[in-house]
Amino acid sequence: MLKGFKDFLMRGNVIDLAVAVVIGAAFGAIVTAFTANIINPLVALFGGNNVNGLSVQLGKSDKTIMDFGALITACINFLIVAAVVYFVFVLPMNKIKERRKKGEEPGPSEPTDVELLKEIRDLLAAQQNHQTVVQSTDVRNPKV
Incomplete structure (x- = not known):
């Protein structure tokens, strides 16, 4: 108090x-x-x-x-x-x-704009790679 x-x-x-x-x-x-x-x-x-x-x-x-x-x-x-x-x-x-x-x-210091953009880029690339792996291993929709 x-x-x-x-x-x-x-x-x-x-x-x-x-x-x-x-x-x-x-x-x-x-x-x-x-x-x-x-x-x-x-x-x-x-x-x-x-x-x-x-x-x-x-x-x-x-x-x-x-x-x-x-x-x-x-x-x-x-x-x-x-x-x-x-x-x-x-x-x-x-x-x-x-x-x-x-x-x-x-x-802790705040990340700069460039660091944030790099992190977003990396997350989008990882997400896109994950979706590609999931789609290629999907038995119902095999990729040709």
């Missing part, structure tokens, strides 16, 4: 799903705090004296602000999360899978 549960957990899809949930929940707050307190001030620095940093206001309403700084921040958030997922979860799992494969013995 435990071996089956272990095999279930070690399947790629379950691990991928678990990684996504853990990363989304645990690292979301850390990455948001990092970008809000470190990255956003740096992005706003390049935006000049404007309070909104790298943004453009298209109309007189606050709803018409195109905030490029928020887009850059979201991209940086994504890159940080992707790097953490890769280096903390995916890379070690791939190493574990490689180590497991090294311990396995390779199974």
Whole structure:
């Protein structure tokens, strides 16, 4: 029972799903705090004296602000999360899978197409020879 549960957990899809949930929940707050307190001030620095940093206001309403700084921040958030997922979860799992494969013995190799065709040819020839022998030894229908 435990071996089956272990095999279930070690399947790629379950691990991928678990990684996504853990990363989304645990690292979301850390990455948001990092970008809000470190990255956003740096992005706003390049935006000049404007309070909104790298943004453009298209109309007189606050709803018409195109905030490029928020887009850059979201991209940086994504890159940080992707790097953490890769280096903390995916890379070690791939190493574990490689180590497991090294311990396995390779199974019998599959025959090639040419080998299969030769086997079929030989079987057909043997079958044809067998039918010829049966027909020539048949007393009711002797071959002339």
